[in-house]
Amino acid sequence: MGRKLLTEAAADGLLADSALIAHGRGEAYDYLLGEATCESARAAITQSAILMKDAKRCVISVNGNAVALAAADLIRCAAVLQCPIEINIYYRTPERMTALSSRLDRAKKEVRENSAPNGWVGDWQTAVSDVKILGINPDSRIPNLDGPRANCCSEGILNADVIFVPLEDGDRCEALMKMGKKMIVVDLNPLSRTARRATVTIVDELMRMVPILLSDLVNVEPERALKWDNQANLDNSLAVMLRRLDE
Amino acid sequence: MGRKLLTEAAADGLLADSALIAHGRGEAYDYLLGEATCESARAAITQSAILMKDAKRCVISVNGNAVALAAADLIRCAAVLQCPIEINIYYRTPERMTALSSRLDRAKKEVRENSAPNGWVGDWQTAVSDVKILGINPDSRIPNLDGPRANCCSEGILNADVIFVPLEDGDRCEALMKMGKKMIVVDLNPLSRTARRATVTIVDELMRMVPILLSDLVNVEPERALKWDNQANLDNSLAVMLRRLDE
Numbered sequence: 001m002g003r004k005l006l007t008e009a010a011a012d013g014l015l016a017d018s019a020l021i022a023h024g025r026g027e028a029y030d031y032l033l034g035e036a037t038c039e040s041a042r043a044a045i046t047q048s049a050i051l052m053k054d055a056k057r058c059v060i061s062v063n064g065n066a067v068a069l070a071a072a073d074l075i076r077c078a079a080v081l082q083c084p085i086e087i088n089i090y091y092r093t094p095e096r097m098t099a100l101s102s103r104l105d106r107a108k109k110e111v112r113e114n115s116a117p118n119g120w121v122g123d124w125q126t127a128v129s130d131v132k133i134l135g136i137n138p139d140s141r142i143p144n145l146d147g148p149r150a151n152c153c154s155e156g157i158l159n160a161d162v163i164f165v166p167l168e169d170g171d172r173c174e175a176l177m178k179m180g181k182k183m184i185v186v187d188l189n190p191l192s193r194t195a196r197r198a199t200v201t202i203v204d205e206l207m208r209m210v211p212i213l214l215s216d217l218v219n220v221e222p223e224r225a226l227k228w229d230n231q232a233n234l235d236n237s238l239a240v241m242l243r244r245l246d247e
Numbered sequence: 248m249g250r251k252l253l254t255e256a257a258a259d260g261l262l263a264d265s266a267l268i269a270h271g272r273g274e275a276y277d278y279l280l281g282e283a284t285c286e287s288a289r290a291a292i293t294q295s296a297i298l299m300k301d302a303k304r305c306v307i308s309v310n311g312n313a314v315a316l317a318a319a320d321l322i323r324c325a326a327v328l329q330c331p332i333e334i335n336i337y338y339r340t341p342e343r344m345t346a347l348s349s350r351l352d353r354a355k356k357e358v359r360e361n362s363a364p365n366g367w368v369g370d371w372q373t374a375v376s377d378v379k380i381l382g383i384n385p386d387s388r389i390p391n392l393d394g395p396r397a398n399c400c401s402e403g404i405l406n407a408d409v410i411f412v413p414l415e416d417g418d419r420c421e422a423l424m425k426m427g428k429k430m431i432v433v434d435l436n437p438l439s440r441t442a443r444r445a446t447v448t449i450v451d452e453l454m455r456m457v458p459i460l461l462s463d464l465v466n467v468e469p470e471r472a473l474k475w476d477n478q479a480n481l482d483n484s485l486a487v488m489l490r491r492l493d494e
Contacts, residue, residue: 007264017254024271025278028436189275191492242492245438245485 002027002069002207009068013099016091019065022167029188030205032241037212040236041204047228048164048184048200049216055162055182058083059134063090066166066206067100071107073210076117077164079127080217086156087135090169092148097136104133119218132156145175166206170194190234190241201230203237249274249316249454256315260346263338266312269414276435277452279488284459287483288451294475295411295431295447296463302409302429305330306381310337313413313453314347318354320457323364324411326374327464333403334382337416339395344383351380366465392422413453417441437481437488448477450484 006023009015037045052058060078062071062085078085087100108128116124138151140158149172152158163176166186170193177183177197185198186206195201202209253270256262284292299305307325309318309332325332334347355375363371385398387405396419399405410423413433417440424430424444432445433453442448449456 003265003268006268010264017257018250018267020265020267021250021253021271021274024268024273025275026271027268028272028275031272031436031438189278191278238492242489245489245492 005068006065009064013095014068014103015064023065026188032244034244037204037208038237038240040233041202041209044200044202044233045209045212046216046220047226048202049213049220051162051182051184051200052081052164052217053222057160058162058164059156059160060085061088061157061163061165063088063167064096064100067103069206070210071104072111073214075108075111075128075131077210077214077217078131080117080120080214082127082130084132084134084156086153088152088157090149092151101133101136117214117218142172142175144178145172168194173197190238195234199230200228201234203234252315253312256311260342261315261350262311270312273435279491281491284451284455285484285487287480288449288456291447291449291480292456292459293463293467294473295449296460296467298409298429298431298447299328299411299464300469304407305409306403306407307332308335308404308410308412310335310414311343311347314350316453317457318351319358320461322355322358322375322378324457324461324464325378327364327367327461329374329377331379331381331403333400335399335404337396339398348380348383364461364465389419389422391425392419415441417444420444437485442481446477447475448481450481
């Protein structure tokens with residue numbers, strides 16, 4: 001299913017040339033994970049939900065792959081949190097930005113017409129309508145980062161304290177960490193720079209983990225974030241892969 | 248470099264939609280290998296060279312990724328062996344077959360004008376000119392295999408006793424093994440069905456290993472093939488990955 005969504009998204013001009021290659025790398029690591037959400041990923045998702053609910057200003061940053069794979073559920077997360085979604089892509093072209101923006105607008109309409117997540121209370125249509133899609137008109141730059149990928153919005157990434165970024169690049173993760181932001185990333189490779197630098201790393205496949213995150217965002221009691229040892233959590237995910245290879 | 252060649256090949260219509268994803272999976276396993284030819288791969292390459300030189304009828308079977316990454320060196324191997332190259336792709340369309348065939352013809356012209364491999368003795372231009380590119384007009388089918396990927400040529404795959412296939416699919420590898428052929432495959436995933444079924448599995452990156460194979464084809468003394476335990480060799484490659492993950 002993921003492969004189909006991505007090859008269609010590529011044909012629709014949503015993806016950079018190398019996006020399918022990046023997805024393939026993820027597939028290989030997911031195979032080592034047994035294509036299931038492991039316990040350490042489950043714990044990282046709950047910790048992420050707590051951080052996102054605790055945030056003063058949370059933002060969900062998306063690239064082409066994230067939109068192709070999980071646009072609807074990411075919009076649901078944003079509606080529950082009442083936070084914006086910012087399109088932020090490595091290889092920025094006006095055509096891709098427009099294609100991604102229309103795809104998200106279309107997904108927003110569909111999500112608004114569908115039912116609210118289980119356990120969520122309130123006016124769902126209004127909650128979804130209020131989700132802002134940012135990124136088309138960046139007014140700021142991330143310090144210590146070159147090129148168009150530094151572009152961002154002051155309403156979104158620039159002034160956020162917590163950023164949820166599926167499938168982030170290592171340089172940008174590092175630059176945003178230096179700005180003092182809490183970075184929550186989804187990365188199937190527990191050894192990647194992004195995975196090792198982030199505040200919380202969810203080593204899981206995006207389509208599989210976003211519904212779990214959504215459920216946690218709705219249902220987890222508001223509380224202070226737990227003490228979190230990201231390296232220990234990464235080691236646990238790596239151990240799952242090692243056990244599987246060993247068997 | 249591999250990424251660039253493949254995204255260009257995709258733009259040129261040489262690849263199936265999912266070819267870049269398959270390459271990405273390979274990249275992930277190559278990362279675990281340390282992006283180097285390990286000792287077990289080195290041994291598998293030499294064993295392959297011996298089998299290919301010993302063959303009554305050897306053929307090199309190529310798909311889009313193999314052509315994009317290593318067309319010239321595969322043609323050099325075929326010239327040294329005086330064996331045909333057969334284009335054999337999973338998602339066969341006339342457009343892709345034509346694109347691959349012209350790409351190989353172009354590469355053949357370039358290889359003919361360049362110098363012969365080190366140590367090779369003879370008339371290089373004639374040796375290269377004599378390499379047949381098969382596949383456009385298949386006249387046979389591989390038994391026990393459905394769909395267009397069963398199509399093949401009697402001059403090539405059908406009557407070959409040794410087939411060198413970079414990046415083969417599992418079903419086809421199995422069907423060809425059942426025909427009693429010796430299958431030499433290049434697969435970065437030592438756990439794949441193809442890797443586990445083949446006669447000799449070279450767990451290595453194609454662009455890195457083909458020059459080594461070429462050198463072995465030129466320089467290895469003709470001798471009887473060694474006794475070969477492919478499972479033990481695969482285990483050694485897997486052990487390299489495990490060690491690296493463990494570190």
